[in-house]
Amino acid sequence: MASHRLVAHCRQDLLQRLPVEVAEEVADGLDDSYEEYLSRGLTPDQAATAALAEFGDPGQIVDAFRRASPVRRLARMLVLTGPLVGGWWAAALISSRAWDWSIPLSARLVAGPLVAASVALLMTALLSRRYQALQRAGIAGCLGVAALDAAVITTVMVLAPDGRWLFIVAACLSAVRLTFVARSLRRILVQAGM
Amino acid sequence: MKAELLKGHLDALILAALERGPLHGYAVMETLRESSGGQLDLPTGTIYPALHRLEAAGLIAGSWSLVGGRRRRCYLLTQAGRKALSGRRADWREFARVISGVLEGSPWPATAS
Numbered sequence: 001m002a003s004h005r006l007v008a009h010c011r012q013d014l015l016q017r018l019p020v021e022v023a024e025e026v027a028d029g030l031d032d033s034y035e036e037y038l039s040r041g042l043t044p045d046q047a048a049t050a051a052l053a054e055f056g057d058p059g060q061i062v063d064a065f066r067r068a069s070p071v072r073r074l075a076r077m078l079v080l081t082g083p084l085v086g087g088w089w090a091a092a093l094i095s096s097r098a099w100d101w102s103i104p105l106s107a108r109l110v111a112g113p114l115v116a117a118s119v120a121l122l123m124t125a126l127l128s129r130r131y132q133a134l135q136r137a138g139i140a141g142c143l144g145v146a147a148l149d150a151a152v153i154t155t156v157m158v159l160a161p162d163g164r165w166l167f168i169v170a171a172c173l174s175a176v177r178l179t180f181v182a183r184s185l186r187r188i189l190v191q192a193g194m
Numbered sequence: 195m196k197a198e199l200l201k202g203h204l205d206a207l208i209l210a211a212l213e214r215g216p217l218h219g220y221a222v223m224e225t226l227r228e229s230s231g232g233q234l235d236l237p238t239g240t241i242y243p244a245l246h247r248l249e250a251a252g253l254i255a256g257s258w259s260l261v262g263g264r265r266r267r268c269y270l271l272t273q274a275g276r277k278a279l280s281g282r283r284a285d286w287r288e289f290a291r292v293i294s295g296v297l298e299g300s301p302w303p304a305t306a307s
Contacts, residue, residue, distance in 0.1 A: 021267075022246070024265055025219060025242065025266075025267040026219070026238065026242050028218065028220070028264060028265070028267070029218070029220035029223070029238055029241075029242065031264070032220035032221075054237075055237075055238050056237045056238050056239050057239075060239045061238055061242070061243075063239075064239040064240065064242075064243040065242070065243045065246070067243070068243035068247045070247070070250040187252075188250070191246075191250055191256075
């Protein structure tokens with residue numbers, strides 16, 4: 001059935017602000033509503049107006065998806081638990097004078113910007129009003145945190161094998177976080193059809 | 195019905211709507227509207243994000259199909275969703291019993307001390 005131009009305009013608006021699959025699903029509901037009003041005997045203009053009124057403001061729908069986004073929830077969890085895990089690692093590294101370890105200069109130079117970039121991406125995911133930007137920044141930030149966790153666990157296993165308890169606790173925290181992020185991201189990406 | 199009264203119950207309502215079989219988003223809204231005699235007229239901005247949240251939680255599963263030349267995403271209740279619905283029903287019965295007892299002034303059931 002041919003769609004009304006107002007309905008088509010709303011569909012286009014959603015396609016610009018949501019992932020294609022999500023926008024198509026929501027717009028399908030709008031088409032159903034439009035057809036329902038047509039079947040009740042309304043003219044196409046009346047049916048489109050009624051369907052759009054029932055549908056609500058596309059901006060509010062996008063905002064509802066933004067607030068319910070599992071990527072945003074994962075980013076918030078990482079931001080909230082970040083200081084605990086990071087603080088524990090800082091205490092462990094300071095107590096064993098990690099600056100004296102034989103870590104290549106390139107790795108030292110990459111670590112700081114990677115932490116800063118990951119935090120910035122996670123904060124973007126939390127604060128962005130745009131759904132698509134939120135998803136991209138959140139997934140990138142989560143991957144950054146996962147990479148940091150994997151790198152720091154590997155480094156400590158190689159350079160500090162004596163197993164001081166601060167390192168053991170920090171490595172366990174990172175391992176739990178890494179596993180959780182990997183499982184959550186896998187579920188998110190499967191659901192998004194990626 | 196006021197939207198704030200539904201807070202905390204939306205997930206259970208959607209799970210209940212899907213209990214009889216797979217539905218797409220608009221059909222979930224229609225089912226809730228019809229089964230409540232028009233009292234539950236939930237906006238699109240509430241239903242679709244909630245469906246995605248429930249799917250992410252593993253309580254429902256979505257899949258695409260082609261209906262009348264249009265792609266349509268339908269959802270069905272998973273085993274975990276059925277279990278969650280059962281739990282939410284039991285919680286609701288208990289909640290309704292307690293609140294009704296207080297609001298209607300009926301005697302409070304004695305508890306062993």
